[in-house]
Amino acid sequence: MANYALVQIGTTLNVMSTAGAVTALTLPTGTTLSTNVTRRPRFAILGANTFLTNSPTRNLWIDRDRNVIPMNLQPPTAAPVLTAVAGGTLSGTFQVKTTFLLRDITTGQVVIESPFGPTSETSATLSTQWLRANGIPLSFDTTAEISNKYRIDRRLYRTTTGPGTAFFPWVDVDGNTQTQIQDDLSDAALDNVAAPTTLGNPPGTVGSSRLVLLASWRGRLWGVDSEALDDVVYTEEGSFGQWSNNRFTIPPKGFDSRGVTGFAARREALGVGKTNTLFQITGTNADNFRVVKLSENIGIESPESVVIYRDITWFLWKDGVYQWDNEGIRSVSDGKVRSWFTTDNYFNRSRFQNAFATIDPIRNMYRLHLANAGDSTENRWVEYNFVDKTWWGPHQRDDVTPTSAFLLYDANDVATPCMGNSTGFVWKDQSTRTDGTSTAIDSDLTGKFHDMQTPDIEKYFGELTLISKIQAAGTLTITPYVGGLDASAGTAISAGMTLGRQRLRRLGQGRFVRLAMRHNTAGQDVELIGYEIPFSELGRR
């Protein structure tokens, strides 16, 4: 299978090839995916591993072979019981604690290590004996075991005699079956490296909490704790199994019920948005990560509205779309389409939290999906051309309702903007001007009231000339509005799209002329190059 994607469709997690083959993946037993609007899937990639949080009942890891595995192992809940056994060479008193390991048996690599279980009671005093650990806990996360690939082992850590306070790796117990082991390894022979201090599980390890947001930055996973929505948690570098106590609280704590509302992983900074502020985390490691406030009264309204492309971030806030790049943060919608976002005339602003977006690198567009005014689904989308700095839309399709947007790569590794819809399909652009197999694209274009720089002067508008790309077929309907700013629609004009240039009828008399154009035939393309309107000034009334 060539290049492929992971797609959550309803309650299923699927792998989809560029050829469109959709295959449902098997989730760990007991793990389900939610379709609730507050539980949108949050994906992140770290190396060859992909992670899914928020929608599943536990955080999931999808490996390169598309095995779906819990991201973390629950820690042991019981401590081994230590006894002294005749034989052996060890003397003294000891304590032991255990972790669970998920080992890739094809490489021997430990890919996940759980936090520590409880520490055992101090052993009896050994006198040239074996130290035996009985009742070694068994992991309940057997769903993490993948036949011939991943196996749960146990790792026992031991103190030096005393018992000492530091724990050192003592012995691994392969598999999740045996509950007893003995060893007489001397203190001197214990590993010189003490037990790791970075072990820890994130929210979402069990179903009582979750990572509501997820991002990959600086070789780490970053998430937001559902139980402390102002808190950002993160892993050790390169490890998705070690979350330790890595945590930032993004102020102001408890300001609202939404907490952190979006991540924006740029090259040198991780943007962290709240409803009214935008922060960035900078630094290269846990010792120098720091949180810096970038702006107040600008935040991230919808996590899915955040798109990063070429280290430029676009995101939706309450009053428009913002761009964050090396030159700062600025609105790209003010002065052009601010009214889309600040009035109720265009979109349902109460659903901005549900907006989603992607990038169209072919046409240099930021593509933002919003709910039409009065509607409760994200059934419109607008586009921002980040090269020309122009806005287009609102667009609409008449056959199905988009439900998500993302960037996928085709078989040739060409980035392709896609949208998912409400009927289980993933859509991409096609050159044929048809949605699906037969639905026409209803295209409406409304221009300005041309006043010829003399809005107060009555004019006579002559024959309209339309220059367009020559098409095989098609007719464009042009409705002129001639008069004042309240001009009514004039008689519609049909312009053939097969000619390239067409002189059309005279438009009439008025101070202004405005053209509205519509095309609504499936399979037909329309490309307008320009138009000309001769006019004569008649005078001032």
Added chain:
Amino acid sequence: MGAKLSIYNLGKLGVNVDANPVQLQDGEFTEAKNWTTDPSGSEGSIRKRPGLTAINSSAGGGGTSVLGAVNLGYTQTLTNTFYAGVRATAQNGSSPSATWRSSTNGTSWSSVTTPTRPVYGNEYATQWSDEVVALPHNNKLYYAGDDYVSYPTASHSAPTIRCYDGVVDALVGRCPYNISIGADTNAFMVTAMALYDTDSFLVACADGGALGSTAPARVFRFFPANGQFQQIGPTAAVGATEFNAGIVQCMTVHAGRIFIGTERGGSGTGQTYMFRVGQDTTWSVDNTFGANYNIHSLASYKGRLFAGTRSLLSASPIIYVRSTVGAWTASYTGSAASSGFSTLTALTVFGDNLYCLGYEDGVADTSERITIKKFDDTSWSTVWTLDEGGQESRSQNTVGGQGLVGPDGALYFVISETDAAAATDANSDGIILRSTNGTTWTEVDTFTNLRGCIGFTRTV
């Protein structure tokens, strides 16, 4: 006075719903529903937006909403190609030109001459390693090369480790001298390889200088990224031998330790040794087995270590198991041999079970001496015998081989040629067996001079 309005910037200004009608610029729109720009040959124009077509031909998730997706960062999945080694010298019939048998699906095999030929134990000393030594590691095939001059032949050279990545076959490492023997005395041959971690794998070699059962041996971590051999444990003093003069026949990692099994030839007493990298400074004898038992295979299964043996003459073939407290007992005991060797080798964990390739000389029915056995953590059972393959007439004197869990989710065993003495016996060809469930086995290939090792490459 007449004039003309010319608008040729339709794709340059876009929508503006903020300015009042008079302030709008010519070329701006107040609505552009389903109109957009196209920089690919239509710059400056305005065009109907592209249509949308479904990527998937049938609805996913039962026709429910697509809630999100992510493109995976790698562009292609990997293609598996399996390789089974072929020995150089003709065991039966003429010497083969093929160096390996190869398959991309595990079921159809053909001869190839790349990679180059692997070495095998009998080529240089009949009582040493029976199997060709090969190992898949990080999606590449590593194997002991046959491109050196073995000690003590004049102008001997160092045994080699070669790597085949699916495209290029390269020499990536040479076993270092054992300075306790001589500053310019090359090792004799590579006798075992085993997985260790993602950066390195284990290589054992028999050293030159003192042939046969008195030869010293060493174990290394080999780092394929730079060809470095890092010796595990000390080198014995001049005149002494490591591992009680045993050849390292097999290795595995168990309970955080490296375990090795030794072959000491004939009626020798095989041993297991253990070592913790980074902690231990010397190898510890884990167990010394009885006379006539040499250790030919090790596998960690459900927290215990299993050892397959080569047993001599009247000794019953045994698979031993080491408990978690370090006690070795017999897990399987077969029929005593009558006159030759029995071998229980190629211990391989597949799914929830442990498998073993065996030749038991004491089995009365000579057509049923070669078997595959399965241990389900409770008892051993035979899941395949050679005569099920319709090859009852095969000479069945010895067996060597390797098990492999392939990236295709199947278990493979390669049985080496079974009768070195039958110089023209085509029925003693080597066999490649494949099973996807451990129960149903298919002979996917038979080939003259197949010697028992198998590995694979995974390429984009």
